[in-house]
Amino acid sequence: MLGHIESITVYVPEQRKSLAECASALGLSALDVRMFARFYGLESFPRQPGSVDDLMRALLEQFVAAHADLIPRIRHVVHAHTVPALRPFDQSGRALLDTCGFSADTEYCSLTMGHCATSLPAVEYACSRLAEGEYALLLIGEKAFHPRVELIDDTTIMGEATCAVLLSRSGDRARVTARYSAQAGEFNRHEGNEPSNDPGFAEAYFAFISAGMRSAAQHFDCALDAMDWIAPHNVNLSSWQKVADELAIPRSRIFLQNIPRYGHCFGADPYLNLAALIRGRQLSPGDRVMLVSVGMGATFSSLLVEVPAGNEIPVFCNLKQYPDVRPN
Structure with missing residues (x-):
């Protein structure tokens, strides 16, 4: 037993780009668009203006509103992401926790080396650090901020929906x-x-x-x-x-x-x-x-x-x- 998922908070930007809008910005051909639509099943993609911190702040504020009583018991926050560096090197996601009311001694880290698969082993990592009665919060989400990030050739186009997964070492969920x-x-x-x-x-x-x-x-x-x-x-x-x-x-x-x-x-x-x-x-x-x-x-x-x-x-x-x- 690795741990328990206690809740999932989903934040999806209400703004969207259609496949046609993305195709124009990415320089995709008409044949590419037909392939992405007909065979790959892609239609639209959530997009939020602003930085990754704006996106993650919206997720965290929604999480805090639903879990206000548990915030003092969250001992670890882990942001699993694909792009190795989300911010300038002198900035940290830790600042978001402070603005959202997390305890000053809540530990924050990010994991990335598995790229899009990072969020799955992150559960074991986070739960392994918990004592009985403590919680960890796994954050997943980032920006499709550049064409080299937004498009994987002949494969897919990226969206910006995000999740906050509340984890415990033992529980009933x-x-x-x-x-x-x-x-x-x-x-x-x-x-x-x-x-x-x-x-x-x-x-x-x-x-x-x-x-x-x-x-x-x-x-x-x-x-x-x-x-x-x-x-x-x-x-x-x-x-x-x-x-x-x-x-x-x-x-x-x-x-x-x-x-x-x-x-x-x-x-x-x-x-x-x-x-x-x-x-x-x-x-x-x-x-x-x-x-x-x-x-x-x-x-x-x-x-x-x-x-x-x-x-x-x-x-x-x-x-x-x-x-x-x-x-x-």
């Missing part, structure tokens, strides 16, 4: 029972936009993620087709449909409905998908959910989350109308 990670070090210099004459990681991706999921299932002692849900990173529809077919997983068990809503929101995707499953009442007591992500570099990571009886995870979202969950 969702149990995080195991983690599995793997690396492919030969892609350590991969930056996401490889030249077309050096496809590298793109060619190896499906074998890498398929092997990672098989190994994770073996580590979790649970067959892939016995998982009730898979909450993946939201790269695109076609890649996950191909993985599902390769691994003989029913496509209906991979939650893909957030791809057209948000695009690929860096490391927040698996938690956005878990939150949507909870709010859509798609989970039953005893269900097992596999959270999965792949980060450049290349890192595969996954968590096994088990749903207890009678203690649904609270989900807080700033959207006035949370999207309904429809069958895939």
